[in-house]
Amino acid sequence: MRILIIGSILCWFCLAKDNVPIIVTPPVLRLNSTNTIFITPLHRVNGPADIKVKVHELLQNGNYQTEYRHAKGKISGHAHPVSFKVNNDAIEANLTVTVSGHVEQQIRLLVAPDLRTIYLKTDKGFYKAGETINLRSVPITINGEIYVGQIEYALVNPDGFELTKHVVSAPNTPLSLTFDLPEHLFYGEWQIKARPINSQNQPLLNFAVSFQVTDYALPPFVLDFQILDGDSMTETKLTANAHYFHGGLVSGSVTLNCFDPDSQTPHEKQLHQPLLVGEVGGFDI
Incomplete structure (x- = not known):
């Protein structure tokens, strides 16, 4: 008798397990976006199967929002998509x-x-x-579009x-931001991190x-100039070059100190217009 009862329980468990539909879901549901799950009824069910999905969302204010999706007369053994949107204020969803x-x-x-x-x-x-x-x-975004929403940097x-x-509300265009480094700080590797608001501290949504x-x-600064035969002795052209260690050009105005070879007394010559490094300018010498 005991063996019969145990056997009946095992058979019921196997039957229940075998009658579980195959459901494929994404790892997380995307806010304010269309999400799709795939449901496959089993072959052993006679006739077409009716599918109903209840989406029960927990919102940030503690309230719940519920919506339903129905699909009737679906063939067993085939994956059937069911799509729905998730509210932008949702924290989690129970299907x-x-x-x-x-x-x-x-x-969940x-x-x-x-x-x-x-x-x-x-x-x-x-x-x-x-x-x-x-x-x-x-x-x-997942679809390759520019994300619109709040991001914390x-x-x-x-x-x-x-x-x-x-915290910036990202526009539908690339975003520009500035950060001022302190005057007194520790040297080393610094970072700027970015994460969307309501990311629930998910590591995959933290970028840096x-x-x-x-x-x-x-x-x-490197000055490059030369005077050729026939050139004016009162004016010459020169090129000023300087590169940062990361490769970028230094930019700014240039001041030239000239020396009289007889008196060795320096006197300063300032360009009438600021000269960007790398450009060519004229000096009266």
Whole structure:
């Protein structure tokens, strides 16, 4: 008798397990975006199967929002898509999948912003204390479009401490931001981190760009000029060049100190117009 009861329980368990529909879901549901799950009824169910999906969302204010999706007369053994949108204020979603002739299934899924990546780029790779960092940011959605939503940007020192934060409502265009480095700081590898608001601290939705902060001096200027036969002895053309260690050109005005070979007394010559380094300018000497 005991063996018969145990055998009946095992058979019921196997039957229940075999009558579970195959359900494929994404790892997380995307906020304010169309999400799709795939439901496959089993072959052993006689006739077409009716599918009902209940989406029960927990919102940030503690309330719930419920919507339903129905699909009738679906062929067994085939995957059938069911699509729905998730409210932008949702924290999590609970799905109840009911397929005729199958065991009802409960699925709990986290939600996340519809964001694939955030491209981050600084204007330089090396900075010194007190300098301004110019950042370009392009957030991209799963479908390859520019993400529209709130993003938090943070300036992080080598110890992992977040010094400055900006919360920006990303427009439908690439974004430009600036961060000012402190005058007194620790040298080393710094970062700017970006993460969407309501990301639930998911590691896959945290993005960063790194750069070095160190003490460096301006590189030397190189002056290139020559006087050929027949050229004016009172004016010559020269090129001033200087490159930062990261490869960028130094820019600014140029002051030329001239020396009289007889008196060895220096006197300063200032350009009438500021000259960008790398350009050619004329000096009256």
